[in-house]
Amino acid sequence: MKVLVIGSGGREHALVWKLAQSPRVSALFCAPGNAGIESQARCIPIAAEDIPQLKAFAVSEGIDLTVVGPEGSLALGIADEFRKVKLKIFGPTRGAAEIESSKIFAKDLMIRHQIPTASARSFDRVAPALAYLAHHPLPVVVKAEGLAQGKGVVVATTHEQAREAATDMLEKQRFGAAGQRVLIEECLDGAEVSVMAFTDGKTVVPMVPAQDHKRVGDGDTGPNTGGMGAYAPAPLVTPSLQTTILRTVLCPIVDALSRIGRPFHGVLYAGLMIVRGAPYVLEFNARFGDPETQVVLPLLKTDLVDVMEAVVEHRLDQLTVEWHKQSSVCVVLTSAGYPGSYQTGLPIHGLPESRPSDDVLVFHAGTRREGQAVVTAGGRVVGVTGLGPRLAIAREQAYKVVGTIAFQGRHFRSDIASHSLQANP
Ligand code: AMP
Ligand code: GLY
Numbered sequence: 001m002k003v004l005v006i007g008s009g010g011r012e013h014a015l016v017w018k019l020a021q022s023p024r025v026s027a028l029f030c031a032p033g034n035a036g037i038e039s040q041a042r043c044i045p046i047a048a049e050d051i052p053q054l055k056a057f058a059v060s061e062g063i064d065l066t067v068v069g070p071e072g073s074l075a076l077g078i079a080d081e082f083r084k085v086k087l088k089i090f091g092p093t094r095g096a097a098e099i100e101s102s103k104i105f106a107k108d109l110m111i112r113h114q115i116p117t118a119s120a121r122s123f124d125r126v127a128p129a130l131a132y133l134a135h136h137p138l139p140v141v142v143k144a145e146g147l148a149q150g151k152g153v154v155v156a157t158t159h160e161q162a163r164e165a166a167t168d169m170l171e172k173q174r175f176g177a178a179g180q181r182v183l184i185e186e187c188l189d190g191a192e193v194s195v196m197a198f199t200d201g202k203t204v205v206p207m208v209p210a211q212d213h214k215r216v217g218d219g220d221t222g223p224n225t226g227g228m229g230a231y232a233p234a235p236l237v238t239p240s241l242q243t244t245i246l247r248t249v250l251c252p253i254v255d256a257l258s259r260i261g262r263p264f265h266g267v268l269y270a271g272l273m274i275v276r277g278a279p280y281v282l283e284f285n286a287r288f289g290d291p292e293t294q295v296v297l298p299l300l301k302t303d304l305v306d307v308m309e310a311v312v313e314h315r316l317d318q319l320t321v322e323w324h325k326q327s328s329v330c331v332v333l334t335s336a337g338y339p340g341s342y343q344t345g346l347p348i349h350g351l352p353e354s355r356p357s358d359d360v361l362v363f364h365a366g367t368r369r370e371g372q373a374v375v376t377a378g379g380r381v382v383g384v385t386g387l388g389p390r391l392a393i394a395r396e397q398a399y400k401v402v403g404t405i406a407f408q409g410r411h412f413r414s415d416i417a418s419h420s421l422q423a424n425p
Helices: 010-019 051-061 071-075 078-084 094-101 103-112 126-134 159-170 239-259 292-299 304-312 391-402 418-423
Strands: 002-007 027-032 065-068 120-123 140-144 153-156 182-186 191-199 204-206 215-217 221-224 229-232 266-275 278-285 327-334 360-364 367-370 373-376 380-388
Touching: 002 010, 002 051, 010 027, 010 292, 010 304, 010 360, 010 380, 027 051, 051 078, 065 078, 065 304, 071 078, 071 094, 078 094, 094 103, 094 239, 094 278, 103 120, 103 182, 103 239, 103 278, 120 126, 126 159, 126 182, 140 159, 153 159, 153 221, 159 182, 191 239, 191 292, 191 304, 204 239, 229 292, 229 391, 239 266, 239 278, 292 327, 292 360, 292 380, 327 391, 360 391, 380 391, 391 418
Parallel strands: 002 027, 002 065
Antiparallel strands: 120 182, 140 153, 140 182, 191 204, 191 266, 215 221, 229 327, 266 278, 327 380, 360 380, 367 373
C-alpha cells in the first residue's frame, strides 16, 4: 500500500515513523516533509496547502491512503477535493473541520448540544467588544475566531491587556481574516488535558490522554505557543473521567456534526480544562495535536494503517485499538524568539544519525537539509520523546538526549511533566 503524509512538523515525523512500521506499507511519501522525515519517507517538494498539486501527485503515484497533518490543509478542503476523485484520505471535510477553523461555529454547536464549555460572546467590531470587556470580570480570555497556530488566544489578567488583545485582533488585524471576529470568554481555572479520538462519524475511540505545555517558559509563564512539550498518559484523567469525557464531550460533538450533515472522519482533538473533576471544552482541533502526537503514537500498539483504514471505510466499530502500558514525555527545542519572530538557517549539532536507544525518539519539526548540514527552519525545531515504564523514567530519557542537541539560541522548557510528577510521584 502506498501512503502519503501531508505536512512538515514534528507531528508528521511521528506519523511517518509509526506508519513506516506497518508491514502493509510498501511506499511512504511525505509532502513536503523535513530533514528528519527524509530518512523514513520520500519527501516530495509540494507545500501542504497546494491542494491541486498534491491531488495530481496522489493520482499519478497511485496513492492508496493520504494522511493529513495540518489544520490549514483541512480548512482549505483537501479531504473534499481528494474524495471527489475517489482518493482515500484520512481527515475531515472542510465543513467538519470548521469545528477547529471557526471557534464561533464550535461554540454555537457546543451550546446547542449542552457540551460543557466556557460561556462566551462573539464580536466583529471593536467598540462593542471594548464596552463588553470593561465590565467583564478578570481574568478574561480573548480569542481570534480563526486559525492562528495556537497564538490567537490571550488570557488577560488586566483590562488593559484584554483591550489591547481585542484591538490587536479586530482593529490592527494582527491575525488577518482569522481575527475579524473574536470570542470573549469566561476564564476557567483548572488543569488542562488533551484527549484525541479516532472517529468515523459513528464510533469514537479515544486515545491515551495527554497533557501539553502551551506557554513558552518554565512554570507556565510567557506567551502561548503551538506547544513546548507533552506527556502521556496524563494521570489526571482517571478511567472514570475518561468515560465522562467520552459521554459528555466526544460522543455528543461527533453526533452533533453528523446530524448537521458534516460527519467527522479522522482525529478529533478535545482541549479540555478539568474544573473540580469535570471536563470543559477549551477548543476542538480537527487533527492530531502537536506535540501530543509525539507522545501518543509511540504508545499505540495497533497498526496505525489498520486504524486509519477502518476510519476511512466507516467500520471503526469492528476494530480493537490497543495501547502499550508505558509512559512518554516529549520536550520541544525551539528557536530563540519563538513564538515571536526568530532566525532560521542555523546549523543544528548533535542530532543522532539513528535512534539513540529503544527508549528515545527524535522527531524533527522545523529542520531542513543544507548540503551535509541540518539547519533550523522553524520556531519549533526538534522534539525528543522519552519512553519508560513510568513518567519519571520517560522524562529522564528525554532530557538526557535534549542536552546533546545544540543550535544557537536553543530554548526548551526544563519542567515538562514535572507538575504531574509532583502530584503523582
Ligand atoms: P485554545 O487554542 O482555545 O486551546 O487556547 C489556548 C490556550 O489558552 C489553552 O490551552 C488554555 O491554556 C488557554 N485558554 C483558552 N480558553 C481558556 C478559558 N476559557 N479559560 C482559561 N484558559 C483558557
Ligand atoms: N498542541 C496543541 C495543538 O496541536 O493545537
